[in-house]
Amino acid sequence: MRRILSMLLENEPGALSRVVGLFSQRNYNIETLTVAATEDPTLSRLTVTTIGDDKVIEQITKQLNKLIEVVKVVDLTEGAHIERELMLLKVKASGAQRAEVKRTVDIFRGQIVDVTSSVYTIQLAGNSDKLDAFIQAVGRTCILEVVRTGVSGIARGEKTLTI
Amino acid sequence: MTTELLSGADMIVRFLQDEGVEHIYGYPGGAALHIYDALFRQDKVQHILVRHEQAAVHMADGYARATGKAGVALVTSGPGATNTITGIATAFMDSIPMVVLCGQVPSTLVGQDAFQETDMMGVSRPVVKHNLSVQHPSEIPGVLRKAFYIAQSGRPGPVVVDIPKDMTAPNERYEYVFPRKIKLRSYQPPQKGHAGQIRKALDMMLSARRPVIYSGGGIILGGASKRLTELAHTLGFPVTNTLMGLGGFPGTDKQFIGMLGMHGSYEANMAMHHADLIIALGARFDDRVTNAPDKFCPGAKIIHVDIDPASISKTIQADVPIVGPLDAVLKEMLSQLEDRGAKPDQEALKQWWKQIDEWRAYHGGRYRTDDSEMIKPQAVIEALYKITKGKAFVCSDVGQHQMFAAQYYKFDKPNRWINSGGLGTMGFGLPAAMGVKLEFPEEEVVCVTGEGSIQMNIQELSTCNQYNLPVKIVCLNNQSLGMVKQWQDMNYESRHSQSYMKSLPDFHKLMEAYGHEAITITKPEELEEGLRKAFAMKDKLVFVNVMVDPFEHVYPMQVARGSMKDMWLSKTERV
Ligand SMILES: Cc1ncc(C[n+]2csc(CCOP(=O)(O)OP(=O)(O)O)c2C)c(N)n1
Ligand SMILES: [Mg+2]
Numbered sequence: 001m002r003r004i005l006s007m008l009l010e011n012e013p014g015a016l017s018r019v020v021g022l023f024s025q026r027n028y029n030i031e032t033l034t035v036a037a038t039e040d041p042t043l044s045r046l047t048v049t050t051i052g053d054d055k056v057i058e059q060i061t062k063q064l065n066k067l068i069e070v071v072k073v074v075d076l077t078e079g080a081h082i083e084r085e086l087m088l089l090k091v092k093a094s095g096a097q098r099a100e101v102k103r104t105v106d107i108f109r110g111q112i113v114d115v116t117s118s119v120y121t122i123q124l125a126g127n128s129d130k131l132d133a134f135i136q137a138v139g140r141t142c143i144l145e146v147v148r149t150g151v152s153g154i155a156r157g158e159k160t161l162t163i
Numbered sequence: 164m165t166t167e168l169l170s171g172a173d174m175i176v177r178f179l180q181d182e183g184v185e186h187i188y189g190y191p192g193g194a195a196l197h198i199y200d201a202l203f204r205q206d207k208v209q210h211i212l213v214r215h216e217q218a219a220v221h222m223a224d225g226y227a228r229a230t231g232k233a234g235v236a237l238v239t240s241g242p243g244a245t246n247t248i249t250g251i252a253t254a255f256m257d258s259i260p261m262v263v264l265c266g267q268v269p270s271t272l273v274g275q276d277a278f279q280e281t282d283m284m285g286v287s288r289p290v291v292k293h294n295l296s297v298q299h300p301s302e303i304p305g306v307l308r309k310a311f312y313i314a315q316s317g318r319p320g321p322v323v324v325d326i327p328k329d330m331t332a333p334n335e336r337y338e339y340v341f342p343r344k345i346k347l348r349s350y351q352p353p354q355k356g357h358a359g360q361i362r363k364a365l366d367m368m369l370s371a372r373r374p375v376i377y378s379g380g381g382i383i384l385g386g387a388s389k390r391l392t393e394l395a396h397t398l399g400f401p402v403t404n405t406l407m408g409l410g411g412f413p414g415t416d417k418q419f420i421g422m423l424g425m426h427g428s429y430e431a432n433m434a435m436h437h438a439d440l441i442i443a444l445g446a447r448f449d450d451r452v453t454n455a456p457d458k459f460c461p462g463a464k465i466i467h468v469d470i471d472p473a474s475i476s477k478t479i480q481a482d483v484p485i486v487g488p489l490d491a492v493l494k495e496m497l498s499q500l501e502d503r504g505a506k507p508d509q510e511a512l513k514q515w516w517k518q519i520d521e522w523r524a525y526h527g528g529r530y531r532t533d534d535s536e537m538i539k540p541q542a543v544i545e546a547l548y549k550i551t552k553g554k555a556f557v558c559s560d561v562g563q564h565q566m567f568a569a570q571y572y573k574f575d576k577p578n579r580w581i582n583s584g585g586l587g588t589m590g591f592g593l594p595a596a597m598g599v600k601l602e603f604p605e606e607e608v609v610c611v612t613g614e615g616s617i618q619m620n621i622q623e624l625s626t627c628n629q630y631n632l633p634v635k636i637v638c639l640n641n642q643s644l645g646m647v648k649q650w651q652d653m654n655y656e657s658r659h660s661q662s663y664m665k666s667l668p669d670f671h672k673l674m675e676a677y678g679h680e681a682i683t684i685t686k687p688e689e690l691e692e693g694l695r696k697a698f699a700m701k702d703k704l705v706f707v708n709v710m711v712d713p714f715e716h717v718y719p720m721q722v723a724r725g726s727m728k729d730m731w732l733s734k735t736e737r738v
Contacts, residue, residue, distance in 0.1 A: 010349055014284055014296075025289050055476075062473035068293045068313060071349040163348060 004076040015069040032150030083153040090144040171300035172201035172331035181341040188219035192239025194266030197331035214622040218594035220250025225598030233260040241279030252290040256585025260319035270327040292320025301337040317352030318471040356487030371440035372511035380407030381445015385489035403431040414573030424452040429526035436728035458726035537712040544571035555607040560592035560616030563645040590619025624677040679704040
């Protein structure tokens, strides 16, 4: 099952490599990974999406907690949560294609953020399924480049991940 | 109070003094020279110069296993640092507290492929509990405090400290204060077990009909062997130990049923398989213990106590998990037990013991003596046990000799059986024994080894000479990589691919060259006398070269991918 693990870790050199190293060393799977400092510059927030059954996820969580620099870990998928991913893409857009692409972007509530005579650069945010659907809709053949940030997520309601 | 200004190098040495470290083991080189100079200018911390950095780490490891305190090694950057990796991995697998100080090229050159630069933080990362790099000389006391704290608390382990040369420059001085305390928001090892879970565990223990206590290295690391013994005696339950847990419960106690697992005793493996309750204490259900996990102990409920939550339900699902330090959890168990005043079902226990005693009587560690004129390796360990009165520190290498030592030397005390269990590192035995002997000069320290393993760190005979470390090396010489050969006999129709050690050195001449003694024993009737002679040379390192039956196998041996009870008991008997 797909899970979103979200954690706070000390914003120190080498901390990220320990997290990544753990996943490869123990043969856990990383689908996406995002990381950046929080409002407290001594802490980073890291979100990783991974696949595994309950037993595997339990082990991953325990092993992550064992890393000295990891302060807290939660599995966002255990409760109601919001997830978002940002995608930037370049799409061939000339002639009749232009209007067609524009329409699709509007339907998905994306934005065209840069334009040339033959290329649109598009920005789109949403959950991963929505981004996948957009790629389907515009069609692989006219896509020139895709950049995705990977998932970041947060719990719904009053729940927070803080120290 | 006047504040002291010290260079980074002086701070390191001063910290070690203040921490009470008496010996460090190491090898100098460019990036560590400021530190070596600081060592030279004092005499509180004694540095032991090994002949290979791997041995420095194993010495620190031996010290740590014998005392429970972190051992400290010091090496230079590049090859000095990479030479420590096997030793660090050995300590990591067995959760041994250790601090390894590594020189590094100056911070200005890091990343430039400078002479003797390796990314030690990266190289060591998968085999350390943690690693730290010094970013500024003034941080040194704090970084070292953190290193010792992490190494010795919770589930212990090795910590590497990477120290760029400019951090130790002699002319840059900063304030030094010895930091006594440290608190880390991201690392808080548990202090006690959950009382409710402990109550649940006791309910199960009191109603069990066929219980087994299965205890591991965590009992020894957690200083819990007294409480374990008390608990086992109070309940009257049988106790089996893992390879790492030997000595955690007295080996001569009648409730002790031997080691379990791949080369465990018949009675221990049978008892495990037929148990209705397994009480795992500081053990991790290693694959060398469980055999096939899906066939493991089909009728048993499992209580699992460990300080590391990640060890619980990793391979075998626990019914009652308890996270906490072993000693504190056992203390709570004993006190709850006393409050309740209840006893387990005595009639059921009696039946259970009757069954176990039958298994014991059936096998009882027997081995054949009629199939060879030569000395049996098992007999060597039995004689060694007798002559040292069961009191020696036994530091083993890896192979058949290690298993024979584990099976036939009965350890009544913890911290006396010192071996590389998790990583199985050949070459561990001699330097580990040296680390122990240095700390316990009055005690008998024996290295049980094979003619293969001993050659993996044989250069340390020179260090033994320099520092006068009269360990006794008992080499079960079967003229082959015996354990490999055994697997080839059993799984590869005796095709002995590369498992013979042709052209062994003349150990007598070798010992003479290093300034030590050697004795060769070839006949069974000379065994005891030969060993006695060796141990009578109190102040000498003696290499006892015992020529043993090269065809002997270690039994029992679990059948691969079977259950606990599927074993070979001899070359021809399978149960
Ligand atoms: C560094 C290392 N390399 C290889 C092995 C694999 N191995 C395990 S036991 C063994 C043979 C050991 O031979 P010896 O020391 O003579 O002991 P014996 O089994 O003959 O008693 C080998 C090669 C190992 N454990 N460690
Ligand atoms: Mg051998």
